[in-house]
Amino acid sequence: MSVNIQFTKGSGIRLYTSHDEEYIDAVSGTFNLSLGYSHPEVVEILQQQVEDLIHVSSSFTGELASNVLNSILEHAPEGITDGWMRDIIGSTANEGAVKIANKFNGKNEVLSLSLSHHGQTLFTTSISGNAFRRKSFSNTISNKHAIVPAPYCYRCPYAAKYPNCGYLCTEAIYDYVEYGGSGNVSCIIMEPILGNGGNIVPPPGYFERIKKICDELDIVLISDEVQTGIGRTGYMFASEHFDMQPDIITLAKGLGGIGIPTAAILYRPEFAVLEKFEHSYTSGGNLLSLAAAQKTMEIVSREGFLQHVRDNGVVLGQLLNGLKEKYGHFIGDVRGMGYMWGLEIVDKDGAPDVPLTNRIIDKALEEQRLILRSSRYGFGNVVKVRPALTATVDDVQEICDRLDKLFSQL
Ligand SMILES: Cc1ncc(COP(=O)(O)O)c(C=O)c1O
Known part of the structure; x- marks a missing residue:
């Protein structure tokens, strides 16, 4: 358009x-406008923040960022109790999640689903499941990522029919890791509902199988909630609704309420492995983003x-x-x-x-x-x-x- x-x-x-x-x-x-255009409460808080102070280095925003993080974590799925607020876009939050997984288990291959979208930096273009965004950029093609089938029941790649399909799409993931992969699969990243790929909603029981595969094969499960997070599906986190039990969750888009860029990475406590110098951006966790995210969380959390x-x-x-x-x-x-x-x-x-x-x-x-x-x-x-x-x-x-x-x- x-x-x-x-x-x-x-x-x-x-x-x-x-x-x-x-x-x-x-x-x-x-x-990304979870609260629509110019929600007056967010506008008011931003006006005040602009008047008071627009930017200080993230060296001085730690407490504020941790307050915002806590207000998000209050609603996070069980076991997700820690996080990182030094990103402003979903792409780098996803890169941060992969860095965490790689550092955590010392492995390097990344799996993602066909039709997925995880961003448009060089790396997230590589791991997104659409060739049209990659074709002009040969640096996005490497043997360190693989695209596995999506749970696209309406056009099942195996022409099977849920609920008698035997979850062939999850079996294919298992088979890839066991027989086709590098032997070094670190993580799998998936959207709870594939947004850009066509609003693809996995069938009941899908994530239970994914979790089992991840546990058995020692793969970190990353839930990309950049689109689904902060209420889009009617639940604060879609991962919670689907009982996905991810190790790491990424957020962006709706977290800024009225379009203020902000992002977060949430994880189980054992995944707190990053040093600040390993994943920080000049505007990550800036005061305007934090103010917008805090107000957005307050509004979306209301009864x-x-x-x-x-x-x-x-x-x-x-x-x-x-x-x-x-x-x-x-x-x-x-x-x-x-x-x-x-x-x-x-x-x-x-x-x-x-x-x-x-x-x-x-x-x-x-x-x-x-x-x-x-x-x-x-x-x-x-x-x-x-x-x-x-x-x-x-x-x-x-x-x-x-x-x-x-x-x-x-
Ligand atoms: C599921 C998902 N992940 C990641 C991204 C990338 O986010 P950003 O454009 O903020 O980098 C998008 C953007 O559309 C998305 O839909």
């Missing part, structure tokens, strides 16, 4: 041009906040499934939870229809003033719907009404 619209104001899920034209953003920026995402998420799912019933000739699948949904767009033979997916994204913007995004950066066939967590049930209804109007004209 490359467009020439300039927004000058935003509020909640709505964006405005200088001519006061209103758009609905159904994907909360790049899924009823996540329940509202879960309840409205059910409504959103029902409305999207209603659209699938009406437009089943091109909506092949609807999947998701909370405020993280995807519509799989197919052609008459059920094959992925990427041109139609991109047409939907473009027409939504031009004709419905509705901002959507597609999977795999325009190379995929899933339309993503991920409004800010503050979206009301009326907002959800409005998004689906606009989708309905658009689909009726295709």
Whole structure:
């Protein structure tokens, strides 16, 4: 999507041009505006912070960072009790997680899933499961990473059907490590729901098997919650909901509330192996990021906040499934939870229809003033719907009404 619209104001899920034209953003920026545009409480705290002090070196922000970390850890899955707040983006948080795993077990091969996305630094491009981002950069190709099959039940690579599939995708991971790998697999990194790859939700029992494989083969399990974390699925951590039991969790996007860049790495206490000089960035844990993250945690932790995402998420799912019933000739699948949904767009033979997916994204913007995004950066066939967590049930209804109007004209 490359467009020439300039927004000058935003509020909640709505964006405005200088001519006061209103758009609905159904994907909360790049899924990072957990609290929507310009949430007043976060704006207020930032205004105060800007007036008081914008930057001091991270040598002097330790206590503040540890307070923010504690407010995140309070909600972390059992056993995750420590962490690191010296990143501002998800890519480097994931690199930090891999550094930790490598240092912890002295091994170096990294596994990840096909269709995964873990960032766009040279290393995270290497370990992400999409070749189109790697093809111009030969330094991203090495025998120290391997891509293993994703739990993509709708298009199972083994043409199997859950629940009688025997979890062939997890068996393939086991087989790779036992028979195909370097003998030195250090860690596996996975998103609890594959976000960029197409909102792929693993079936029940999947993570139980993954955990067993990791334990048996001595592999560190990293949960990339850059997209799913901080309430996106209706739970503070999707890893908790799926009982994934990771060793390390990474966060970014939604942690900054209204788009303030910030990231964190959380882990079990035995993984506290990094020295400060091994993973620090000039702006990591800066005062504005910390202020935004602290306020965001306070708001998302309020009683009823996540329940509202879960309840409205059910409504959103029902409305999207209603659209699938009406437009089943091109909506092949609807999947998701909370405020993280995807519509799989197919052609008459059920094959992925990427041109139609991109047409939907473009027409939504031009004709419905509705901002959507597609999977795999325009190379995929899933339309993503991920409004800010503050979206009301009326907002959800409005998004689906606009989708309905658009689909009726295709
Ligand atoms: C699951 C996941 N991990 C990591 C990243 C990279 O985060 P960032 O763009 O902040 O580096 C993204 C970004 O889209 C993501 O979706």
